[in-house]
Amino acid sequence: MSTPFYLRIALDKPLNQTFDYEPLANSRMHDYQIGMRVNVPFGQRSEVGLILDIHNQPDIAPHKIKPIKERIDDSPVLSSELMKLGLWLHEYYHQPVGECLFTLLPVLLRKGQTAKATQEKHYCLEHLDWQKVERAPRQKAFLEWLQKQNHKVSHKQALDAGFTPSIIGQLIDKQLVSELWQDNFNALCGDSVEQALALNKEQEQALKGISEKNGFNPVLLEGVTGSGKTEVYLQAISSAVTQRKQVLVLIPEIGLTPQTVQRFQQRFNADILLLHSGLNDQQRLNAWLQASRHKNEKAQIIIGTRSAVFTEMPNLDFIIVDEEHDASYKQQEGIRYHGRDIAVIRAAKRNIPIILGSATPSLDSLHNALVKKYQHIRLTQRAGDASPANLEIYDIRKQSVEHGIADELLQHIEETLEQGDQALVFINRRGFAPTLYCPDCGWISECKRCDARMTLHQKPAHLHCHHCDHKQTLPHQCPNCLSTRIQAMGAGTERLETHLEYRFRRHKVIRIDRDSTQGKDAMEQLLQPVHNGEPCILVGTQMLAKGHHFPKVNLVIMLNVDSGFFSADFRAMEKTAQLILQVAGRAGRESHGGRAIIQTEFADHPLLHLLSEENYHALALALLEERKLHSLPPYAHQALVRADSPNPKEAEQYLHRLLQNIKPLTENGISFIGPLPSPMELRAGRFRSQLWIRSHQRSRLQNFLKNIEPLLYQQKGFNKVRWSLDVDPSDHI
DNA sequence: AGCACGCCGACT
DNA sequence: GTCGGCGTGCTC
Ligand SMILES: [Zn+2]
Ligand SMILES: [Zn+2]
Numbered sequence: 067m068s069t070p071f072y073l074r075i076a077l078d079k080p081l082n083q084t085f086d087y088e089p090l091a092n093s094r095m096h097d098y099q100i101g102m103r104v105n106v107p108f109g110q111r112s113e114v115g116l117i118l119d120i121h122n123q124p125d126i127a128p129h130k131i132k133p134i135k136e137r138i139d140d141s142p143v144l145s146s147e148l149m150k151l152g153l154w155l156h157e158y159y160h161q162p163v164g165e166c167l168f169t170l171l172p173v174l175l176r177k178g179q180t181a182k183a184t185q186e187k188h189y190c191l192e193h194l195d196w197q198k199v200e201r202a203p204r205q206k207a208f209l210e211w212l213q214k215q216n217h218k219v220s221h222k223q224a225l226d227a228g229f230t231p232s233i234i235g236q237l238i239d240k241q242l243v244s245e246l247w248q249d250n251f252n253a254l255c256g257d258s259v260e261q262a263l264a265l266n267k268e269q270e271q272a273l274k275g276i277s278e279k280n281g282f283n284p285v286l287l288e289g290v291t292g293s294g295k296t297e298v299y300l301q302a303i304s305s306a307v308t309q310r311k312q313v314l315v316l317i318p319e320i321g322l323t324p325q326t327v328q329r330f331q332q333r334f335n336a337d338i339l340l341l342h343s344g345l346n347d348q349q350r351l352n353a354w355l356q357a358s359r360h361k362n363e364k365a366q367i368i369i370g371t372r373s374a375v376f377t378e379m380p381n382l383d384f385i386i387v388d389e390e391h392d393a394s395y396k397q398q399e400g401i402r403y404h405g406r407d408i409a410v411i412r413a414a415k416r417n418i419p420i421i422l423g424s425a426t427p428s429l430d431s432l433h434n435a436l437v438k439k440y441q442h443i444r445l446t447q448r449a450g451d452a453s454p455a456n457l458e459i460y461d462i463r464k465q466s467v468e469h470g471i472a473d474e475l476l477q478h479i480e481e482t483l484e485q486g487d488q489a490l491v492f493i494n495r496r497g498f499a500p501t502l503y504c505p506d507c508g509w510i511s512e513c514k515r516c517d518a519r520m521t522l523h524q525k526p527a528h529l530h531c532h533h534c535d536h537k538q539t540l541p542h543q544c545p546n547c548l549s550t551r552i553q554a555m556g557a558g559t560e561r562l563e564t565h566l567e568y569r570f571r572r573h574k575v576i577r578i579d580r581d582s583t584q585g586k587d588a589m590e591q592l593l594q595p596v597h598n599g600e601p602c603i604l605v606g607t608q609m610l611a612k613g614h615h616f617p618k619v620n621l622v623i624m625l626n627v628d629s630g631f632f633s634a635d636f637r638a639m640e641k642t643a644q645l646i647l648q649v650a651g652r653a654g655r656e657s658h659g660g661r662a663i664i665q666t667e668f669a670d671h672p673l674l675h676l677l678s679e680e681n682y683h684a685l686a687l688a689l690l691e692e693r694k695l696h697s698l699p700p701y702a703h704q705a706l707v708r709a710d711s712p713n714p715k716e717a718e719q720y721l722h723r724l725l726q727n728i729k730p731l732t733e734n735g736i737s738f739i740g741p742l743p744s745p746m747e748l749r750a751g752r753f754r755s756q757l758w759i760r761s762h763q764r765s766r767l768q769n770f771l772k773n774i775e776p777l778l779y780q781q782k783g784f785n786k787v788r789w790s791l792d793v794d795p796s797d798h799i
Numbered sequence: 800a801g802c803a804c805g806c807c808g809a810c811t
Numbered sequence: 812g813t814c815g816g817c818g819t820g821c822t823c
Contacts, residue, residue, distance in 0.1 A: 075823080079800055085823040109822045110802065124823080131823055785818065 071095055072124050073134060075106055075115035076164035078176055082779045084163060085115070086124045088133040095120065101142025101149050105135040105178060114178040116144070116167050143181050144170060145358075147415070148378055154411065159793050160771045160778075161401045169401055170376045172351045183249035183352040189224060189234060191217040192244045199242070204233045209242065214335060215255055216364040220248075223255045249359075250352045253337035256367070260332040262304070263297050272443045276302045276421060279441075283419040284410055286390075286435040288427050288683070289445030291651035295388075295423045296326070298445070300333050302421060303384045307334045307365040311383035312357065315369045316409055319343070319394035322369065323613045330367055341370030341377065354378065372397060372405035375412065385413050390422035390431055391644055396796045404794060406431075425651065426644040426682050429690055433700040436690075444683075457650055457662050457678040461669035469565035470557025472665060475623050476569060483573055483601045487620035490604040491562060492611070492649045495626060496579040497521035498561045499554035502529065504544035506551060515751040522554050524564075525581070534750035557625075562605050570603060578606030611648045620660040622653040628666040631674075634745050635798045636698050639673060640689055647682050697760075699794070703767045705759045706795040707778075708744070710752040711787045717755040718743065720787045725757060727781065728774045735766045745798050752788075756798070 072086045087106055089098060098120055106115045112135060124131055144152070144167065152167035159166070168176050175181060191212045199206040208229050212219060219227075224234060237243040265273065276285050276298070289295040303313045313336075317326070322342050330338055339353050353368075358378035360366050368377055372395050387395070387406050395405035406422065413420035422431050422440070435442035465472045471491065479489045499522045502511040511520040513531040520529040520538065529538040544552050554561065563577040576592050583589040589609075595602050599618050604610060630642035646664065653660030668674065677685045694701045707724065709717040721741035737760050744754035761767040771793070778791065 072823090077822095079822090081800080081822080083823095087823060106823080108801095111822095113822095126823060782819085 069122060071120055071122050072131065073098060073104065073117050074119035074121060075104065075134075076118045076167050077106075077108065077113050077115050078164050078168035079113075080162055080165060082162045082775060084118055086126065086131055087115075088131050090134060090137065093137075097137065099142050101144040101146065103138040103143055103175070103178065105138060107132050107135060114138070114176065116164070118149075118163070118167075138178060139181060143175055145378060145380065148376070150415070151376070151408075151412065155401060155403060155408075157772075158768070159401050159403060160775055160791055166401060169373075172354045173347045174351045175354075179351075181351075181355060183355045184348060185247045186250040187221040188246055188248045189219055189221070189238075190244045190246060191242070193242050195240075195242060198240050199237075202233075202236070204229070205237050208233055208237060211257075212243070214257065219255065220250070220253075223253070227255060227257075249355065252349060252352050253339050253356065253366070254327065254331055256331045256334040256336040256338055258333060258335045262301055262333070263294075265297065265301070266294070266447060266449065268445045268447055269294055269298050272298050272445060273301055275441055275443050276419060277305070279419075281417040281419075282414050284413065284434075284440040285419070285421045286427055286431050286440045286442050287421050287423040287445070288432075288435075288442065289423065289425060290448065290681075291425050291647070292448040293425075293445035294449040295425075295445065296329055297449075299386050299388070299421060299423065300329065302419075303367075303386070304334070306383040307336050307367070309383065310362050310365045310381075312360055312366045312368060312379045312381045313384045314374065314377070314379060314382060314386070314409070315367060316375060316385070316387045316395070316405060317369060317371060318389045318392035318612065319371050320609075321389060321392070321613045322371070325615070326613075327369065330369065334365065334367065336365035336367050339366060339368045339370075341368060341374040343371060375405045375408045382412070382416060383418055385409050385418065385420040387420070387422045388424075390424045391426055391428040393641070393796065399790075402790075402792045402795070404796075407794075426647045427686070429640055429686060429693065430700045432686055433690060457646070457664065459669050459674060459678050460663050460665045462665050462667055463669070469561055470625055471562060471565070471623070475663060475665060476566075478621055478661070478663070479566075479570070479603060479623070482621040483570065483603070485620070486601050488596060488600075488602055488604065488616065488618045489621040489623070490606075490610065490616065490619045490649075490652055491566070491623045491625065492606065492627075493557070493559055493562060493625040494607050494629075494645070495556075495558040496532075496560070496581055496607055497530065497558040498524040498564075499556050499558055501555040502540075502552055503555050504547060504549050504552045506549040507544060507547040509544050509546040509552075510555075515748070517746045517748045521558065523581070524560050533746065559605050559607060562625075566603050566605065574600065574602040576602060576604050576606075578604060578610050580607070580609065583609065608645070610652065611645065614652065616652050619652055622650055622660065622662040624649055624662070624664045627664060628668050628671070628674075631668055631671055636693070636696070637797065640686070643673075643677055643682060643685050643689075646677065697762065702760050702762050703764045704795060705767060705771055706792045707757040707759070707789060708754065708792065709741075709756070709787050709789040710744075710749075710754040711784070712752055713786055714753050716784060717741075717753055717787055720781070720784045720789065721755050721757045723784075724777070724781060727777050731770065731773045731777075733766065733770065735763055736761050736770050 075085050075087050098117055100117050102117050104115050105112055148170050152170050155166035156163045306313050341353055357368055360381050387409050390406050397403050434440045462472055482489045501519045502522045511529055513520050516531055516533045518533050520531045523530050527540045543550050559577050559579045563575050566575045574595050627642055627646055630638040650662035653662045676688055709720050711717040718741045739758035741755045741757045744756050747753055
């Protein structure tokens with residue numbers, strides 16, 4: 067009497083389709099649920115698949131349909147909430163369903179491993195009898211602590227909290243505590259030892275705005291450096307914590323500092339799960355499972371980078387996206403999703419509050435706030451008596467600049483050091499010099515595989531292309547005319563370091579860039595004198611801008627930030643301003659208002675003046691006007707098709723053909739730019755081209771992309787061409 | 800994406 | 812004669 071049924075399976079393949087399979091012999095319909103994984107035969111191989119649907123209308127002839135090999139899960143690994151999110155990713159980013167759904171899973175689950183965490187010993191409070199521990203203060207302390215931790219802790223948590231196996235062993239002997247094996251608990255234990263800080267007027271207003279509305283309540287919290295955003299976050303989530311819910315805190319790629327974690331840990335009696343890039347696959351799976359199996363017994367705070375937004379969280383009740391403007395929220399390969407946007411979607415679908423916090427909000431979020439999609443809350447005062455660093459512009463045009471930095475600025479450094487303070491020189495360019503050139507014939511050190519110059523490095527000496535990683539020994543003569551007068555042109559971190567060391571022999575010069583911080587704790591080692599408060603000079607790249615506190619840094623000098631002023635990328639100015647503010651924020655974080663000086667050849671640039679004389683907010687509004695005038699995002703929506711090939715012109719031809727094919731499907735309100743060569747056409751041996759698709763209406767763009775999906779995936783005849791689609795691209799690269 | 804299948808050049 | 816190059820097409 068049972069009617070035959072089929073399983074619609076999604077595979078982790080770049081195939082924009084699903085595949086139907088028969089169930090196992092002797093199995094029944096209710097053995098299968100959407101969101102379970104199965105192993106299936108696929109061609110000659112075996113693949114992990116995800117059940118998308120259970121149905122009785124196969125899309126091919128039934129005799130071609132094979133049965134699955136086995137069912138991996140007893141219960142779904144993806145809830146219907148996450149399945150819907152995966153389908154949403156497919157609809158929005160137009161990548162194959164399978165790939166979208168599989169990116170929601172931790173790597174080990176994608177590979178078909180069973181959804182089991184490693185096991186670890188846990189301790190449970192069995193019985194409270196204070197008399198039995200009267201003479202044992204450590205045992206008493208453990209019981210008290212255990213009571214606070216909801217009567218259960220893992221072995222590791224107990225050790226972290228300073229208890230020894232012998233203390234616990236004695237309690238087990240007294241039968242006050244029992245031990246059992248359970249899923250590995252990698253969470254840090256929060257302990258509410260710290261009270262909420264007093265809020266200033268602005269913070270109070272902010273908290274009121276965040277809490278006054280129930281349900282989906284997106285808030286853009288625009289707060290200048292040092293205005294106490296974190297305290298607002300902490301107080302905003304406290305009710306979710308009291309209700310033992312889950313809270314998701316997204317942070318930038320390198321923004322997870324011990325200080326941040328400690329703030330959460332010392333405030334809340336909650337489990338704190340960290341999902342950062344340092345975890346291995348098994349640890350990540352453990353954390354994911356722990357979040358996905360959360361029970362309403364103890365609050366859980368999940369702190370993680372971009373991909374943490376895909377964590378299964380059945381009791382999710384609040385989301386925070388810190389430094390929402392940060393570029394690391396945008397995935398730059400595969401499914402090019404934006405973690406911040408996904409966070410907003412999740413909050414909307416769950417009907418919960420979300421805070422997007424930043425000192426320098428992205429124009430996208432600012433626009434959403436201005437059109438009242440988000441509540442806009444500003445914190446303009448620095449907490450305490452710290453005064454903001456003034457942004458000064460230093461005109462370099464009529465100055466002598468020997469090694470990339472003006473003499474007068476060197477004098478400022480000298481004064482700073484004499485006062486016993488520290489100085490920071492920021493230059494977003496590692497190596498000794500960006501170019502090696504020959505004054506006799508004009509030869510320059512170009513990379514063979516890229517339209518770029520090879521950077522000159524001295525420590526150790528070599529030429530290095532930062533775009534394709536090609537390395538080459540340093541020539542002593544011009545390869546072209548054999549002149550021996552070849553020389554470095556321009557300055558990078560190494561050259562500045564050398565020059566500053568020469569000029570300030572009595573002080574340490576510390577270089578922080580990707581090359582100097584290779585080892586595991588190299589960065590912290592190097593920064594030791596800075597933390598000790600010694601007068602010294604820091605020279606470095608963006609690495610210095612994030613997540614560090616340098617209380618003794620009282621002078622910040624920024625070199626070469628003007629390279630973004632005239633970029634082809636319309637977002638360059640926005641990004642530059644955010645970077646400038648972030649770097650400037652390193653100065654005088656605690657002390658007597660520091661100085662932040664921008665050395666530039668374009669001292670007259672009106673937008674730079676706006677930033678210096680007004681603030682980021684004023685600049686952002688001006689940039690929004692420009693975007694509006696030129697119909698650029700956030701006033702228009704874009705998708706970018708990138709293509710590349712080892713053969714010149716082939717990628718462009720491919721995009722031309724694509725454009726021809728999709729043009730007939732074009733409706734009103736869709737326009738194209740290109741195909742054009744990418745800003746750096748040749749990169750790592752591949753010639754790159756791009757085609758922009760634009761519309762003023764998101765829905766029209768989405769509709770059009772949906773219609774051209776089959777054409778994108780079908781276009782044949784260019785087998786050396788690789789292509790990708792980027793919805794809401796964040797740069798032109 | 801894999802992987803098989805198939806059709807042409809060069810090599811024991 | 813056959814080994815292997817990669818262009819083409821399919822996977823329920
Ligand atoms: Zn020469
Ligand atoms: Zn290169």
